Amino acid sequence: MASGLHDSQVTNPVLRWIDQRLPVVTMIQKEYGVFPTPRNFNYFWNFGALAMINLMIMIATGIFLAMNYTPHTAYAFDSVERIMRDVNFGWLIRYVHMNGASMFFIVVYVHIWRGLYYGSYKAPRELLWMLGVVIFLLMMATAFMGYVLPWGQMSFWGATVITNLFSAIPVVGPTIVTYLWGGFSVDNPTLNRFFSLHYLLPFVIVGVVFLHVAALHITGSNNPLGIEPKGPQDTLPFHPYYTIKDSVGIVVYLAVFAALVFFAPNYLGHPDNYIPANPLVTPAHIVPEWYFLPFYAILRAVPDKLGGVLLMGGAIVVLFFLPWLDTSKVRSLRFRPITRIIFMLWTINFFVLMWVGAKPAEQPYVLISQICTMFYFLYFLVVLPAMGRFEVVMKLPESISRAVLGAKADLGGGPLPGGAAAKPMEKA
């Protein structure tokens, strides 16, 4: 240490030489090798790793697509078809990228749902959660701009409708929209900047993911019981227990992904996007990609332009305040019988919003979307704050190991540290 080198424990001489100067090996060993992880994860805890894999797949396929894509209104559509027909494995790379967006949202929606159900947003993980919401927002922006690039009818009209949302802003709205477009309609300058940003934002996501993971490794993971580990008897080293458990999830995920890519690559897409963009003809039904539908439904639930935009934005912004809106002392909904039922209803409500978002803006769909929008916000703004106060929660287990092992915990793990055992919810 006197020489300023890191005191490396690595035995391999080459790795040791590196580790002494830049302790990456030690870091990986600490954060992904021996990292103490609650022993009671279920498969919902796979989805963080899956999202990471998915992000890497998107970046890899995206880089190779960009080698063959032409961001110009006159060539974009044809260059995508050239990728599909002439570039070696181009169809595979494009379909992986295209369906990868859907897979990314499936994975991230489950990941978010997991956080909501098990209370992973609650102290001390507020910032971890908020960084996650930032990633979600960046993903939405990236996905939206990526969908514009093939320059089909849905690309063009999606871009037109979504950029026009900003015109709802009083006074400066129209100017903002003109600046977004780089012209007076969605046109070549718009396509060019969207391509540039679509290439940039994923790397911004990588940066925020790094912060997200860094924050996770400060607080440690939540777990299905929502109580903090109290000692070594409550945790397992990340490797090999969770590396292998994540691997199981990764293979299942890849199988679902492959089934989509190889056997139904256009199932989640819209046929209209295989019609080249035409600024003079709007398709009869314009709908966003499925992952935006719940928010699109919220937008359309309000008959007022600005109101709809605000409400749609609010549907995401409310997530930032969730750690403080939920006043309960208990994290996991496993121990909150009433909130748990309401949350399940909220989940169904989310799917109903998704369904109604794809329907034409007419009755009874408008009414359904209004009721569902109300319930969406009610859960966050009324149910969670109130339930923290009035709900009678179930008795929490004293520790993870006790819950998992029952009486055997005392034999296997030894007596629990007195202080920790006495106060199971010290952090919540």
Place this chain on the structure above:
Amino acid sequence: MRILKAFALSAAVALPLVASAPALAAGSGPTPPNAHFSFNTLFGTFDRAAAQRGFQVYKEVCSACHAMRQLSYRNLLDLGLSEQQVREIAASFTVTDGPNDEGQMFERPGRLSDRFRRPFPNEQAARAANNGAYPPDLSVMVKARPDGANYIHALLTGYTDPPAGMVMMDGMNYNTWFPGHQIAMPNVLNDDQIEYADGTKATVDQMSRDVTTFLAWAAEPETEARRAMGVKVLIFLTILGGLVYAVKRKIWADVKH
């Protein structure tokens, strides 16, 4: 038990897919009947003979108005035509090339690398020649309509007299399967209007099936390679999944959780 959970989870994952996609796919027109195309199944392939006949239908009928600009003559090699045949097909079209050393555009016989010749130089010319209607490019038409293959087959065989009392707009034709029923494209297929090289009887249904097969291939020429690769990938992932799960069981065998 854990497997069950995983299943429940995948069900939750599948839900948005099931819930949203058919909703998206529902167009404004009536749902076309299933014509049971060989390629429209999970592992289906294109009927090469039908696709070749379909190209003949496209060449002799559709190509008078409809371009297929994503396709080149060389692509026809995938249909099982010999290189000599395709060279002859390409050479039977004159294409504009240039400019030459004098700065002039000139015409020459088509080559394998040339794109399919377009009937009109641009959209305006196409509209001018077709009463203001634009015959769309057919390259990816099967992908560009909900249930594209069945729709196109139904459309081509769906010309009838308008129901009594229906007022048709000038120059429009009644079609059972077209959204709104009024289509600018006239009925172009009549029994025995073309003579198939392989002697198949050219009924309207036969021609429309053949040309639909050709268009489906043209829209997604990678289909067969994609499905074949998909089978291999899924078999591989199944084996890998079994192995990984076995290792997982082994590693977790002595951990109560």
Place this chain on the structure above:
Amino acid sequence: MADSMASQATGGGTAPEVTKRDFLSLTTAAFAAVGVGAIAWPFIGSLAPSKDVLALASTEVDLSPIAVGQSVTVMWRGKPVFVRNRTAEEIQAARATPMSELKDPATDQSRVRRDPWLVVVGVCTHLGCVPLGQKSTDAKGDYNGWFCPCHGSHYDTSARIRKGPAPTNLVVPDYTFTSDRAIRIG
């Protein structure tokens, strides 16, 4: 394996030793490695020339306007190809050269399909510059053929390397005479 597992099960802290001879884990790792390799394949494959690029890989050249002693440069696969209608003296000079004087020995006959035409890819085999010598005003080098100005390679009337850093002769592309006065390159 089971023993080492048991000791870790309740403890945590250090990773258990995975037995090296564990057949199951090895098989799984091997399978996963094959999978990762297979994923790399389409990415690398996509870098190869695409089908439309390959389809444009042939160029037709009309030879009739090229007078004796004249050269033309045509584009083939994005590279210049020199087509030269050689004079009798040039052919004579090329054929008279003994093999022992050549850095990359090849007879003139082996580099020509039909006299008097010489067809070579006009890219210096040193580092890819285009040699001079196509225009009558160009420097043709010490051997009256082509001269690469980048690093001073001299080519003779059969476009063989005679002097300078280039290791091999200018490449003769694959071409055929489609008629007496036309060739197709590629």
